[in-house]
Amino acid sequence: MSKIVFYTNPMSRGQIARWMLEEAGVDYNEQILAYGPAGMAGETYRKINPMAKVPAIVHDGRVVTEAAAIGLYLADVFADRRLGPTDDERAAYYRWVLFSAGPLEQAITSRAMGWDVPDDPQKQGTLGFGSYERTIDALEDHLNGRHYVCGDRFTMADCYVGSHIDWGIAFGTIPERAAFKTYQQRLRKREAYRKAKARDQALIEQMQKGG
Numbered sequence: 001m002s003k004i005v006f007y008t009n010p011m012s013r014g015q016i017a018r019w020m021l022e023e024a025g026v027d028y029n030e031q032i033l034a035y036g037p038a039g040m041a042g043e044t045y046r047k048i049n050p051m052a053k054v055p056a057i058v059h060d061g062r063v064v065t066e067a068a069a070i071g072l073y074l075a076d077v078f079a080d081r082r083l084g085p086t087d088d089e090r091a092a093y094y095r096w097v098l099f100s101a102g103p104l105e106q107a108i109t110s111r112a113m114g115w116d117v118p119d120d121p122q123k124q125g126t127l128g129f130g131s132y133e134r135t136i137d138a139l140e141d142h143l144n145g146r147h148y149v150c151g152d153r154f155t156m157a158d159c160y161v162g163s164h165i166d167w168g169i170a171f172g173t174i175p176e177r178a179a180f181k182t183y184q185q186r187l188r189k190r191e192a193y194r195k196a197k198a199r200d201q202a203l204i205e206q207m208q209k210g211g
């Protein structure tokens with residue numbers, strides 16, 4: 001089995017995938033790509049991801065893009081790490097990862113862009129996320145009284161859902177409700193989280209010094 005090649009930029013959603021790789025405890029070669037034509041938008045990388053976006057991984061010739069898909073893939077392929085769901089956890093696992101990649105991300109980004117959702121039940125009924133408030137309330141309701149997405153046990157779903165909450169709180173796009181804060185603090189104590197963030201932070205500092 002060949003080593004995973006991990007395409008990223010420290011100031012990107014690549015941070016989510018790095019945390020996932022660290023949780024999976026797999027060896028990887030990182031390839032840091034700059035934004036723009038010299039990196040992500042260049043011809044070579046576009047063969048890997050025609051979206052010209054990071055993160056991406058290449059494993060044994062297989063390309064996985066999309067942070068959520070990278071997590072699900074790693075949990076499946078490195079099943080002995082027990083980051084995938086048990087039968088009892090499966091429903092919550094898929095439900096909230098896909099909820100976060102779809103409705104939650106749309107709710108957060110549309111709001112950040114200033115695209116106001118009309119206060120019209122019919123229009124909201126056609127939007128997958130309904131409204132920002134509905135989406136945030138649904139997620140809060142699920143996390144209330146749970147340690148992790150699937151209940152008592154950490155799974156790969158927490159890297160993805162947790163990253164949305166972690167970033168959302170940091171950038172003010174997700175409200176600091178108790179259920180979100182408690183969950184964020186629980187995740188931030190994880191060794192793999194700390195290791196991944198330390199590496200990205202070191203790379204950011206290096207870039208800022210012009211290295």
Ligand SMILES: N[C@@H](CCC(=O)N[C@@H](CS)C(=O)NCC(=O)O)C(=O)O
Nearest residue numbers: 012013052053054055065066067068
């Ligand atoms: N849906 C993708 C989004 C990836 C994404 O938007 N990455 C940004 C950085 S956070 C990027 O590479 N932007 C470069 C560009 O679009 O030019 C995922 O979840 O992995």
